[in-house]
Amino acid sequence: KQEVTQIPAALSVPEGENLVLNCSFTDSAIYNLQWFRQDPGKGLTSLLLIQSSQREQTSGRLNASLDKSSGRSTLYIAASQPGDSATYLCAVLSGSRLTFGEGTQLTVNP
Amino acid sequence: EAGVAQSPRYKIIEKRQSVAFWCNPISGHATLYWYQQILGQGPKLLIQFQNNGVVDDSQLPKDRFSAERLKGVDSTLKIQPAKLEDSAVYLCASSFRTGAPLDEQFFGPGTRLTVL
Numbered sequence: 001k002q003e004v005t006q007i008p009a010a011l012s013v014p015e016g017e018n019l020v021l022n023c024s025f026t027d028s029a030i031y032n033l034q035w036f037r038q039d040p041g042k043g044l045t046s047l048l049l050i051q052s053s054q055r056e057q058t059s060g061r062l063n064a065s066l067d068k069s070s071g072r073s074t075l076y077i078a079a080s081q082p083g084d085s086a087t088y089l090c091a092v093l094s095g096s097r098l099t100f101g102e103g104t105q106l107t108v109n110p
Numbered sequence: 111e112a113g114v115a116q117s118p119r120y121k122i123i124e125k126r127q128s129v130a131f132w133c134n135p136i137s138g139h140a141t142l143y144w145y146q147q148i149l150g151q152g153p154k155l156l157i158q159f160q161n162n163g164v165v166d167d168s169q170l171p172k173d174r175f176s177a178e179r180l181k182g183v184d185s186t187l188k189i190q191p192a193k194l195e196d197s198a199v200y201l202c203a204s205s206f207r208t209g210a211p212l213d214e215q216f217f218g219p220g221t222r223l224t225v226l
Contacts, residue, residue: 004152034214036217041222042219042220043114043201043217043218043219043220044153044201044203044217045217046214046215046216049214089152089153091152096158096165096166097155097158097166098143098155098215099155100152100153100154101152102150102151102152103151103152
């Protein structure tokens, strides 16, 4: 059974800092890994999707890496802004099921 | 392109009452998912449809939860009777195909259920 863990559970940083969110998964037989953003009271917005054959994906100030053999992924956010405040969820697709971590709640202080 | 639509957005009921949620996926998406997200946790898959057939309902509490997707488009999720622990956000998602690793799931805004 796939299990996904995210560390830290919560993070508070001053504006402008670079930061790293961590995700680990127990079964390396995955198709892909996604990072989502969730704002309070809202649904999930997909940020980055990394296929199992890829090592990283970049979108603007976001960079996600994947090390499938060790079961780890990181989401790097450069030059954080208050608008980045949200919960960030990692999810892995194995079989036909998407398994989520519990998320990292990020607060970026002005 | 219109996104995944869900209604209602919020629902408050008493325990032992019944409730139903509705989802309209993105046009042309064959696969539809219902997730339950309890406060402070990640979403958990309840049921997955491919067109109007069930692909995975292994985590659906079938004694009280039911779901259908008639005509392979809209779907409803029902809880009868509701328990306090059913308080959660119910998310609907859709994707173009099942089992295709390149296919992203697109999520609706969710229905927040409070059971008193």
